[in-house]
Amino acid sequence: MSLDTLSAMRRALEAGETTAVALTEQALAAAEANGDLNAFLHLDPTQARAAAEAADARRQAGEGTALTGIPLAVKDIFCSEGDPTTAASKMLANWRAPYDATAVARLKDAGAVLLGKLNLDEFAMGASGENSAFGPTLNPWDRTRVPGGSSSGSAAAVAAGIVPTTLGTDTGGSIRQPAAFCGLTGLKPTYGRVSRWGMIAFASSLDQGGALAWSAEDVAEVFSVIGGHDPRDATSAPGTVAPASTLLRAPVAGLTLGVPEAFFEAVDSALQGPLAEARAQFEALGVRLKAIELPFAGDAVPAYYVLAPAEASTNLSRYDGVRFGHRCENPVDLDDLYRRSRGEGFGPEVKRRILTGTYALSVGYYDAYYRQAQRVRRRILESFTEAFESVDALFLPTTPTTAFKLGEKRNDPIALYEEDRFTIPANLAGLPALSLPVGFSNGLPVGGQLLAPHFEEGRILSLAHAFQQVTDHHRQRPTAGGVA
Amino acid sequence: MNWDVVIGLEVHAQLQTASKLFSSAPNAAGATPNETASAVELGLPGTLPVPNGEAIRLALRFGAAIDARLATETIFARKNYFYPDLPKGYQISQLDAPIVGRGQLSVVMPDGATKAIGITRAHLEEDAGKSVHDAYSDRTAIDLNRAGTPLLEIVSEPELHSAQEAVAYLRELHNLVRTLEICDGNMNEGSLRCDANVSLKPAGSATLGTRTEIKNLNSFRFLERAITYEIERQQLVLEGGGTVVQETRLYDPDRDETRPMRSKEEAEDYRYFPDPDLLPILLTAEDHAAARASLPELPAAKRARYEQDLGLTASEARFLASERSTAAYFEAALAAGAAPKGAANWLSGEIAAQLNRSGEALDAFPITPAQLAGLLARIDDGTLSSKLAKTVFERMLETREDADVIIEREGLKQVSDSGALEALVAEVIEANPGQVEQYRAGKGKVLGFFVGQLMKASGGKANPQQLNALLKAALGEPGEG
Numbered sequence: 001m002s003l004d005t006l007s008a009m010r011r012a013l014e015a016g017e018t019t020a021v022a023l024t025e026q027a028l029a030a031a032e033a034n035g036d037l038n039a040f041l042h043l044d045p046t047q048a049r050a051a052a053e054a055a056d057a058r059r060q061a062g063e064g065t066a067l068t069g070i071p072l073a074v075k076d077i078f079c080s081e082g083d084p085t086t087a088a089s090k091m092l093a094n095w096r097a098p099y100d101a102t103a104v105a106r107l108k109d110a111g112a113v114l115l116g117k118l119n120l121d122e123f124a125m126g127a128s129g130e131n132s133a134f135g136p137t138l139n140p141w142d143r144t145r146v147p148g149g150s151s152s153g154s155a156a157a158v159a160a161g162i163v164p165t166t167l168g169t170d171t172g173g174s175i176r177q178p179a180a181f182c183g184l185t186g187l188k189p190t191y192g193r194v195s196r197w198g199m200i201a202f203a204s205s206l207d208q209g210g211a212l213a214w215s216a217e218d219v220a221e222v223f224s225v226i227g228g229h230d231p232r233d234a235t236s237a238p239g240t241v242a243p244a245s246t247l248l249r250a251p252v253a254g255l256t257l258g259v260p261e262a263f264f265e266a267v268d269s270a271l272q273g274p275l276a277e278a279r280a281q282f283e284a285l286g287v288r289l290k291a292i293e294l295p296f297a298g299d300a301v302p303a304y305y306v307l308a309p310a311e312a313s314t315n316l317s318r319y320d321g322v323r324f325g326h327r328c329e330n331p332v333d334l335d336d337l338y339r340r341s342r343g344e345g346f347g348p349e350v351k352r353r354i355l356t357g358t359y360a361l362s363v364g365y366y367d368a369y370y371r372q373a374q375r376v377r378r379r380i381l382e383s384f385t386e387a388f389e390s391v392d393a394l395f396l397p398t399t400p401t402t403a404f405k406l407g408e409k410r411n412d413p414i415a416l417y418e419e420d421r422f423t424i425p426a427n428l429a430g431l432p433a434l435s436l437p438v439g440f441s442n443g444l445p446v447g448g449q450l451l452a453p454h455f456e457e458g459r460i461l462s463l464a465h466a467f468q469q470v471t472d473h474h475r476q477r478p479t480a481g482g483v484a
Numbered sequence: 485m486n487w488d489v490v491i492g493l494e495v496h497a498q499l500q501t502a503s504k505l506f507s508s509a510p511n512a513a514g515a516t517p518n519e520t521a522s523a524v525e526l527g528l529p530g531t532l533p534v535p536n537g538e539a540i541r542l543a544l545r546f547g548a549a550i551d552a553r554l555a556t557e558t559i560f561a562r563k564n565y566f567y568p569d570l571p572k573g574y575q576i577s578q579l580d581a582p583i584v585g586r587g588q589l590s591v592v593m594p595d596g597a598t599k600a601i602g603i604t605r606a607h608l609e610e611d612a613g614k615s616v617h618d619a620y621s622d623r624t625a626i627d628l629n630r631a632g633t634p635l636l637e638i639v640s641e642p643e644l645h646s647a648q649e650a651v652a653y654l655r656e657l658h659n660l661v662r663t664l665e666i667c668d669g670n671m672n673e674g675s676l677r678c679d680a681n682v683s684l685k686p687a688g689s690a691t692l693g694t695r696t697e698i699k700n701l702n703s704f705r706f707l708e709r710a711i712t713y714e715i716e717r718q719q720l721v722l723e724g725g726g727t728v729v730q731e732t733r734l735y736d737p738d739r740d741e742t743r744p745m746r747s748k749e750e751a752e753d754y755r756y757f758p759d760p761d762l763l764p765i766l767l768t769a770e771d772h773a774a775a776r777a778s779l780p781e782l783p784a785a786k787r788a789r790y791e792q793d794l795g796l797t798a799s800e801a802r803f804l805a806s807e808r809s810t811a812a813y814f815e816a817a818l819a820a821g822a823a824p825k826g827a828a829n830w831l832s833g834e835i836a837a838q839l840n841r842s843g844e845a846l847d848a849f850p851i852t853p854a855q856l857a858g859l860l861a862r863i864d865d866g867t868l869s870s871k872l873a874k875t876v877f878e879r880m881l882e883t884r885e886d887a888d889v890i891i892e893r894e895g896l897k898q899v900s901d902s903g904a905l906e907a908l909v910a911e912v913i914e915a916n917p918g919q920v921e922q923y924r925a926g927k928g929k930v931l932g933f934f935v936g937q938l939m940k941a942s943g944g945k946a947n948p949q950q951l952n953a954l955l956k957a958a959l960g961e962p963g964e965g
Contacts, residue, residue, distance in 0.1 A: 079530040092529065099523060101530060196761075198530040205760035234534045234762050311760050314564050317573020318527040322626065338566055361564070361755035370757060 004477075006070055006164040006218035013059060013069050020059070020069030024052035024113050027071040030162040031115065037138045039156040041076045042084045043116040051113040058111050066221050066244065068111030074167040075154045076117035077124055078209070079198040080104045087200045088132035089122045091319045091326045091345030101198025102233070103167055103209050103226040110225050115163060118153030122347045123316065124174055124202040126150050127419040130410055131349045138406070139181060141444055141478040145403040148178030154212050155182035159478060165213040165222050169199060171206045172304055173398075173423025176435035179212050180398035180447020183437045183476060185464060186212040187219045190454045191430030192237035194223075195230030201315040203308035204235070206427045215474050216436065216464035220244035223457065242458060250462035253286030257463070258391030260294045263422055268401045274439025274446040275397055278467070282395065285466050292387050292394075296379040297425050303380070304424045305417055306360045306373035312350075313357030319345060352413065381429040388453045393460055397422050398435040398447035422449060432457045436464045437473035445473070485723060486687035489715055490695075491650045492642035494679040495657055496635045497667040498611065499542045504632035505610045506533030506576065514629035521613070521628035527571035532761050535560070539634040540765065542666040543583045543608050544775035546636060549664055549782055550603050552587025554772045560608070560762045564755040569613035569626050577637075579756045581764070582607035589640075590784045591656040592802055594648040598784075601653050602641035611635050630674075636666070642681065642692070647711035651704050654678055655806065659783050662808040669808075671702050678707055682714045684722060693718075694728040698735055698742055710735035714742050786811055794824040803832050809846040816853030817860075826860045834877055851880050859887040867891065869898045869948060898947045902954070905938075905946060909954050912937045920959065928962040931955060 003009045003018065003026075012018040028045050048071065055069035079085045079097030086092045100108065108114065121131035129137040129152025137152035139145040140160040147156040151168030155178035158166055168175040170188035179186025187210045194209040201207060211222035227241035241247070264275060283289055321327035321341025328340035346354070360369035387394065399422065409416045426433035431451050438448040450460035468474050501511050507524035514520040524531045540558075547554045559581040562574040584606035591601050613628035638657065644650045658676060661667040669676050683695035698714060701707045713735070718728050733742040758764075781789075783805045790801035804814045810831060817827040835856075839846060851859075859876060862868045868876060868891070879890045891897055912934060913920055923930040934955050938946055 085529065087529070095529070097530065098528070099530075197532055200529040201761075203760070232534060233532050235760075310757065314562050314574050314755070314757075317564060317566065318529070318571060320566060320568075320573060322568050323526060323571060324528065334568065358755065361757055363753045363755075366755075366757070 004161045004164055005214050006067075006221055007215070009070055009164055010066055010221075013064070020052040020055035020071075020113055021049065023069065024048050024071050024115070027115055027163050030160065031157075034140070034160045034162055036143070037140060037156045037160055038132075038135050039119055039137050039153040039160065039162065040073065040116050041086060041088065041119050041134055041153070044083065044114075047083075048113050048115045051108075055111045055113055065110045065225075067107065067225055069113060070164065071113045071115050072107065072163045072165050072167075072222075073115045073118050073154075073157055074104060074107075075120050075124075075151050075169055077120060077169055077200045077202075078104050078117075078167060079200070080114065080117065083117060085117065085200070086134070087123045088120045088134055089345065089347065089350070090133040091342075093133070093326065095324055097198070099198060102195035102230045104198065106226050107167075107222075118151075118157055118166060120152055120154070121150035121174075122350050123200065123312070124150040124169055124171055124207075125312070125349050125353055127173065127177055127416050128152070128404070128406075128409065129156075129178070130406065131347060133347055136406060139403050141183065142403065144405055145444070146181065146406055148181035148399075148403060150174040151178050151186075151212065155179055155184055155186075158182070158184055158212055158214065161477065165211055165218055167209060167222070167226070168212050169202075169207055169209050170423075170427065171202050171208075171308060172427050173420045175210045175212060176398050176423050176433060176447070176449060177419065179435045180437075180449075181403040181445065183440075183445030183473070183478075184212050184214060185216050185219050185434065185436045185468075185474060186210065187223055187434045187457065187461070188426065188432065189223060189227055189457055190237065190432045191427075192233075192235050193227045193241065193432070193455070193457070195233040195236050197230055197232040201311075203311040204315060205311060206304075206308055208427070215468050216434070216461050217244070217248060217468070219434070220247045220461045220465070223247070223461075227457075237455070239455075247458040247461045248465045250458045252463055252466040254288075255392040255459070255463070256288045256290050256390070257282055258290050258292040258387055258394045260297065260394065260396055261291050262293065262297070263396040266400060266421075267397045270402060270441040271397060271400075271446050274441060275448055278438035278448045279395065281467060281471060282463070285470065287463070289395075290391055292391060294380075294387060294425070295383050296376060297383070299376045300380055300425045300428055301417060301421050303373040303376035304420070304428060305356070306369045307377065307428075309353040309357030310360045310370050310373075311357065313354045313361065316346070316350065316354055321345070349413070377428045380425055384425070384429045384431060384451075392452070393456075393463060394451040396449050396451070398449040399423075402441050402444035402446060426451050430454060432460060434460045434464055436467065437476070438471075439473055440476065445476075487684045487719055487722070488687050488689065489645050490642045490683045490685065490692060491644040491646075491711060492681045493640045493644065493650060493653060494681070495638045495640075495654065496611075496677045496679075497638065497661050497669075498675045499539050499634040499636055499666055500668060501536055501538045501542065501634055503536055503538075505536050505539050505608065505634035506632055509632065511633055512629075517616070517625065517627035517629060519629060521631055525571060525613075525628050525632040527573075533576060533759070535762060535765060536634060539608060540583065540767075541775065541778070542634075542664075543606065543636050544767070544771060545664055545778050546606060546638070546661065546666055547584035547587060548772070548775040548779055549660060550584075550587030550589050550606075552603065552606070553585035554775065555581055555583050555585065555767055557581060557764050557766055558583040558608075559764045560759045561756045562759045563609075565752065567612065568624065569615045569628070569631070571613065571628060571631060575610060575612060576759055576762070577609035577756075578607035583767075589653070589656055589660065591649075591653050592787075592806070593652050594646075596798070596802075601643050604639045604641050606636050606638040609635050609637055642683075647708045647715065650680060650711055651708045654704060654707060656783070659806060659808055663780060663783055663811075665780075671704075674702060677702050680707060680711055680714075682711055682718065683728070684715065684718045693722075694730050696728065696730065696742075697732045699732055699745070701735060706735055706737055709737070709740055710742055713740060717742065783811070790824070796824055796828055800828045800832065804828060807846075813846055813849070813853050817857045820854040820857035822853075822857035822860045823864065826863065827856065830856060830860065834874065838881065850884050851877070855880060855886055862887055862891060866947060867897055869944075871944060872896050872898055896945070898945050902950070905942075905950060905954055906958075908938055908941055908946070909934075909951075909958050912941060913958055923959055923962055926962050931959075931962075934959075
């Protein structure tokens with residue numbers, strides 16, 4: 001079996017059993033073989049090979065880090081210098097970023113080999129990957145199903161064994177939901193932990209970058225590299241992130257895990273078995289479970305679908321056809337330039353959110369929508385704060401269902417919005433949250449979610465790591481080409 | 485019918501920071517278009533604003549100078565609208581929780597009285613770029629060098645009641661921001677610009693009339709003329725039985741009139757909301773104290789000191805303290821030894837006249853304050869008569885040399901040597917026996933003839949006071965006639 005996890009690759013590199021060049025060739029071949037997944041929007045073999053050679057030289061010089069020589073890829077919403085950076089939008093189809101996002105720069109500095117840019121829902125708006133202007137991404141576990149979204153390519157590329165880890169972004173669940181649909185571990189850090197500099201904005205107060213990988217151990221490794229204060233982001237949290245080994249070392253036995261029963265009752269029956277087993281497994285690890293309530297959690301989706309579109313509606317105003325991005329042919333006047341450039345450049349879901357967001361911020365509606373949603377947001381944060389007075393972390397489902405069929409929810413935006421109902425509360429409260437595989441239902445992965453107080457990523461990484469020491473869900477792989 | 489005029493001004497002052505409001509790009513004009521626009525000013529995808537601490541300090545300094553309530557928490561908000569020179573499609577500004585709250589400015593009004601004008605608020609915002617319509621024949625060019633320049637928008641209460649009062653307020657504000665060294669005040673380059681809200685109401689009425697806003701007035705003269713025009717226009721509308729339309733107007737200096745800007749189909753909704761890229765900025769008591777400690781002597785305090793401590797008249801004090809460069813020149817001259825009265829007279833007299841002729845700014849005046857002090861010293865010690873002093877002053881303007889150098893080289897010393905003057909007096913008396921006769925016969929005015937003759941004979945260098953004394957000694961008092 002080929003090496004497909006970050007830690008296995010790292011051990012092999014450190015032992016001299018393989019090289020960054022060999023791992024990169026393996027990744028490029030896998031990307032080629034899985035072209036039908038449409039996981040990559042841009043693959044750069046030349047740049048990757050050069051980076052791999054540099055990484056091998058660096059390791060030989062004894063200057064390697066954990067990530068030196070590890071092939072990986074990033075969601076195409078992270079700017080990377082000189083590369084196409086499209087946010088899966090026709091609007092940016094021909095735009096190349098003139099700079100690296102902070103997260104990308106930190107990966108490059110660590111010696112990681114950047115293979116290319118991954119597909120997503122346009123501007124990270126979606127929960128299925130189907131909103132990409134460049135076509136949907138397929139789920140490696142079942143190619144007739146969606147991999148989840150918006151970090152669709154980030155999940156599919158790892159699940160297909162192309163790269164061992166990827167970067168995604170999570171505004172309302174966009175790392176955790178695809179991680180759950182693809183049998184992966186995905187971490188959305190505390191808001192402000194990973195710099196947003198160079199991460200194309202969807203909803204600034206909610207957006208957070210993070211990593212997807214097979215295991216908590218591998219996710220921790222990437223998080224410790226990309227996290228930490230960045231002066232170029234005014235919302236960046238102060239302080240650095242501990243090394244992965246420290247993050248994974250928090251004691252687990254004796255912790256109290258809050259379980260909001262209402263969430264478990266709301267999932268599809270197919271998921272209830274694996275989730276119940278996971279709860280028992282945590283208890284077996286010495287964790288105490290405590291039933292709790294999260295008032296206002298039911299209001300999270302409507303609040304989110306006011307706030308996120310409100311912020312998006314103005315974040316996306318810069319795409320006006322004047323300086324960069326799509327510009328319509330032969331505009332007759334300024335209004336025509338705006339209308340047609342934006343009308344042609346944005347896809348339907350993006351337009352829907354710009355319209356709702358514009359409405360929510362308008363005079364006469366601001367108080368009823370935007371201000372009210374902010375109030376709900378504060379209540380949700382308060383109910384979490386209250387919950388964390390009696391529990392150390394929370395365990396809940398990541399998604400209401402397993403991966404659904406391509407096209408199944410395409411014409412029902414509200415149904416798709418409901419996909420996010422278990423993940424959105426963590427974004428509204430800015431909490432760190434992690435999804436981990438807890439089992440399978442009809443051959444499809446089931447995800448469970450851990451949430452912790454602000455800046456306690458180590459606690460949920462440690463819980464997930466301990467869980468993964470005694471379970472093997474994260475070691476399951478899709479069979480090549482299709483249904484497991 | 486009699487009308488009360490109500491005017492409020494919104495003044496935009498570009499802050500003199502090294503870098504832009506939200507990026508480290510230089511806050512400078514830039515030699516070529518878009519040279520000082522960084523990725524942040526271009527609004528490139530993925531870029532983020534980081535507030536400039538210096539801009540925040542300068543805004544607080546202004547707040548301290550107008551004795552305003554300074555914010556403890558200030559919030560940046562997005563003002564959303566599409567315009568080609570507004571790269572992000574929104575301007576980062578402030579709506580709720582501006583950095584500077586209510587304050588006041590003491591203004592010397594046209595009648596000489598001092599009046600406190602309320603300042604509602606002052607807030608920070610980023611400037612937009614410029615649309616350049618004349619660079620290409622068939623298209624508009626965008627220059628984003630100005631984009632991101634920190635602006636302090638200073639909003640007055642509607643407490644001004646004539647075009648002249650509005651100008652007096654703007655002059656006071658102009659002088660203040662220059663004195664505080666937060667803005668260069670260069671109005672024709674747009675460093676300080678002004679919008680005027682003007683309305684009329686029946687005299688004595690408590691209800692405000694409908695106002696119009698005149699945008700982008702960039703000189704004191706235009707402000708005065710635009711408001712004057714607008715008052716007359718509104719008065720004609722109202723007295724003709726019409727109603728004033730609330731709208732934005734532009735002043736056209738060529739035709740000396742205001743005209744409505746292209747009317748919008750619907751009211752502009754800027755959809756203000758707190759900028760999620762920027763956390764609220766917390767300002768501590770130490771920040772406020774530092775702002776107060778950074779204040780230089782303010783114009784109002786200067787006026788009082790010039791009057792009380794230096795013994796100048798109220799109008800002299802007003803003149804000297806009304807303009808930062810005038811006050812700076814005056815005080816530098818005093819530091820170099822000039823007497824306050826003399827320096828004040830020369831600044832408001834010869835120097836002002838010369839600046840008026842040349843159109844130059846006092847900052848670029850060829851005679852330094854120390855050189856002026858040197859010239860005044862020669863008047864005080866009797867070396868120069870006031871007439872000679874003016875001649876020396878003219879020379880100094882040309883050569884930029886010290887007064888002493890010119891006096892020495894050109895022999896422009898006033899003759900005070902009694903011996904030399906006595907000889908001259910004797911000479912002139914001897915040469916004009918007829919006039920001596922008249923004087924002695926009681927025509928005292930003839931003394932003026934002798935003075936004129938003597939000044940001529942001395943080449944203008946004779947000390948007039950001494951001359952008078954010597955003449956009277958030689959001729960005696962005029963006869964009884």
